[in-house]
Amino acid sequence: MPPPPDPPLPDDDNCELTRGxxxxxxxxxxxxxxxxxxxxxxxWRFNDPRRAAATFLAEQVGGMQAAMRGIRNIHSARGRVxxxxxxxxxxxxxxxxxxxxxxxxFYARDPKQVAWVVLASWExxxxx
Numbered sequence: 535m536p537p538p539p540d541p542p543l544p545d546d547d548n549c550e551l552t553r554g555x556x557x558x559x560x561x562x563x564x565x566x567x568x569x570x571x572x573x574x575x576x577x578w579r580f581n582d583p584r585r586a587a588a589t590f591l592a593e594q595v596g597g598m599q600a601a602m603r604g605i606r607n608i609h610s611a612r613g614r615v616x617x618x619x620x621x622x623x624x625x626x627x628x629x630x631x632x633x634x635x636x637x638x639x640f641y642a643r644d645p646k647q648v649a650w651v652v653l654a655s656w657e658x659x660x661x662x
Contacts, residue, residue: 571649579649583615583632586650630655
């Protein structure tokens with residue numbers, strides 16, 4: 535399994551990372567996410583990383599509508615997408631790293647259907 539992503543560097547000196555999730559319970563959480571995707575067969579879990587990230591963010595920011603409104607793609611690579619969520623006029627932002635880990639294909643009902651899962655997330659607060 536590849537190493538977890540490094541936390542993002544603050545954009546300026548007035549920002550600090552306040553909270554993050556990462557590899558501590560990663561394997562169990564990723565297996566649970568794959569299992570849930572296999573059970574409900576919602577196609578967006580397999581082919582829409584933005585919606586999967588927004589579903590994760592909805593729990594943190596007060597609903598799906600707020601999550602979808604503030605989410606932006608900041609980096610994409612094969613099998614990995616990084617999103618940043620921020621609301622207008624707020625000092626807080628959240629970075630979410632989505633991935634489709636190859637090793638999950640061994641546990642998936644269909645090895646060609648690996649779910650987009652949250653690999654890591656960080657919350658950032660700025661003084662602005």
